[in-house]
Amino acid sequence: MEPFTTFTAVAAPLMRDNVDTDAIIPSREIRQVSKSGLADGLFAGWRYLSIGERDPDPDFMLNDPALKNARILVAGENFGCGSSREHAVWALAEYGFRTIIAPSFNPIFRKNCLANGVLPVVLAASIIDPIARGLAAAPGSLLTVNLEEQILQDEVGGRWTFEIESEEKRALLSGLDPIALTLTLSDTIAAFRDLDERERSWAYSTLSR
């Protein structure tokens, strides 16, 4: 996983609550047994004028030329709700998004973000709403995300701190793979399992049937 570094980029506002993962990447856009090849299908139902075609809908914010290089998405409540499909995050990341700012996230979606080097920033709606209004009024405006300091900044002096668990922060900053980390605990896991199997043999014994 690519380590997360401080960056400044165009931020795109998508101020709808409860944006679900079917909207982020519709089922019909998941065509390959792969984590890539998904960026084209990102928000396909909203981004294009007709199903299966690729004519951009000028009314959808990502089609605004000023937002062409957006790498930060500013969103509403409960972002990423619905299906657990990690393809939603793979599509967002492949498109270029490295940070999503929202008042709340679906828990599985949030975990999927962290697993793919995408930073989910939680800020109160009362902070996000004016930021989003500013971005809508001046498309192409930049935000700066500093994970190390846990600070978000705009171009006109706005500065907000955000919270994140230190373990999640370390993982994003280092880009280290959690599977590799956990595999170093293999003996501890084996010891736990052996003891557990003695105490709860009923949870194990029928599995080889």
Place this chain on the structure above:
Amino acid sequence: MQRTIFDKIWDGHRIGSPTGETDLVFVDRILLHERTGGVALKSLLARDIAVRDPDHVFAVMDHIVDTFPGRTSETLMPTGKDFIVATREGTHAAGIRLFDLDSPDQGIVHVISPELGIVLPGTTLICPDSHTCSQGALGALAWGIGSTEAEHALATSTLRVQRPGRMRITISGRLARGVTAKDLALALLGRFGVGGAAGHIVEYAGSAVEALDIEQRLTLCNMGTEFAAFSAIIAPDATTVDYVKGRRYAPVGDEWDRAVRDWLALRSDAEAVFDTELTFDAGDVAPMVTWGTTPQQVVAIDGAVPAVGEIGKAMAEGYPRALQYMGLEAGTALESLTIDAAFIGSCTNSRISDLRRAAAILDGRKVAPGVKAICVPGSSNVKRQAEEEGLHHVFQRAGFEWRESGCSMCFFAGGESFGPQDRVVSSTNRNFESRQGPGTRTHLASPETVAASAIAGHIADPRKLEI
């Protein structure tokens, strides 16, 4: 210390806290399906990482498979077969048992797992599917994850998880005749909102919950993910024990006795503290139907599309967009809406009791002209059982298509969908924009309401039909 059922299971599976923040939790059961199973296994293989304990992993074909009679590995979606083949090859290479298309036990993962006794009370179970919370109905700690976490679980038999908050929703009273767990789940979403349980594991408790059979409990817990919950759980009781007994992967003999002792001790202690407690009266619930594009946009079936002033401020965002998408106006009576299609299926409502109740309504009646009606049993075992009882004849005589088991048009992953602007009454769990097909307008309801509506040709209250 007084603990909740969640705490008891969590503490029993907590290996440690390597970093002091997230817990490393042991996973008893891993379930995979072809939409994400193949890619997870492929990804591990590419990194030369082995599946740690293949005996603890069960895979099934459900998400993308065709549900037409005489199906093969081909799907309407041109590349659907690739997912099926990748899962077949990946599970074979890893030594994971697979309930393939031709297996008598094939079916929707959250239907077959309880059916076969894969999920047991007190176990931890994960699946890369958001509706894994369904299985908390058996008193297991079962939760949905993404693909990367599935890889982690396959490789290590563990997950790194932050301990969620604890919520209890105590549901008093009793559901009225003709009102189901689906209506209850929708009513809860209407009251508390789709973010209502964010950050929490929800324990459903109270007399109304205790009175539910396991299949109804599965329906109630199924929609925990729509609540933004970490998961949902119901304490195991005599109903649970009776249900699990004799199932293929259930313990037997002395181990059964020990297991039952363990399971029945899994109740929240009387003084256990919850971070959030909510109460709800089941007696007030009517058959519910959604009118919008999130499951919280729901009213009683005899109600009307609310005006923006009648819904909470938190739920008002998206209101105009939802009305426009659904082709509705405030004040329209739900029962006045003519429908194009009716769908009975999905991990929410496709079990044998769902089909029996729907069939009781359909018996001797006909689907209204012009309504496309489809029933997709939740598993091949459910289908066989229904056919033994002659239910398929009831469905077919009424004008329903009778399909093979799978997730089907809950989300058209196999490429089959309803048409643009089609108004569909559906026993599924999500009424999102374009979920059942591009532009399709979904109204969520119980199987009874779907059946009654199919007959009437418009949204219809099942309580008004004589059974």
